[in-house]
Amino acid sequence: MLLTADLYDQRGEDLQSVPLQFLNLGGRARFSGPIRTVTCFEDNALVKSVLSTPAAGAVLVVDGGGSMNSALMGDMIAELAVQNGWAGVVINGAIRDRVAIGTMPLGVKALGSNPRKSSKDGVGVTDAVVEFAGVTFTPGRTIYCDEDGILVER
Structure with missing residues (x-):
């Protein structure tokens, strides 16, 4: 995978750069793949459900509204992602x-961590267009992540 800085130099007009400063928290700092999405707020039931399905290298973008009140993914759900072939997860939350x-062996970008569990009511939406930090994440388009940040195809 090209580094995001080099990719932006080559294709800047075709890419959106995410200005929000995510932490690299997974075992892989560099990952990319087609986008899948979940929108939820302090409820990780849909995150677990989606990461329990085969992914063939997809990246799950989770819009948790930026909440740091509870975690949207822990080690057990991350292990499901690994087992099902996900390249990574980007969480606008904890x-x-x-x-x-x-x-x-999973790319994980999130705003931080919190030991508190989230609720598990299944409230939210999957595979819809998600927007945060002024960037639009469209299912099926490609996301590129590395130590420098995140780029998303327009």
């Missing part, structure tokens, strides 16, 4: 079990 997740 994770937990960050030490364990940091050893997994």
Whole structure:
């Protein structure tokens, strides 16, 4: 995979750059793939449901509204993602079990961590266009992530 800085130099007009400063929390800092989405707020039931399905290298973008009140993914859900072939997860919110997740062959970007569990009511939406930080994440388009940040196809 090209580094995001080089990719932006080549294709800047075709890409959106995410200005929000995500932390690299997974075992892979560089990952890319077709976007799938979940929108939820302090409820990770849909995150678990989607990451329990085969992905063939997709990246799940989770819009948790930027909430840091509870984690939207922990080590057990991250392990499901690994088992099902996900390239990575980008969470506009928090994770937990960050030490364990940091050893997994999975790209994970999130705003931070919180040991508190989220609710599990299944409230939210899957595979819809998501927008945060002024960037539009459209299912099926490609997302590129590395140590410098995140780029998304327009």
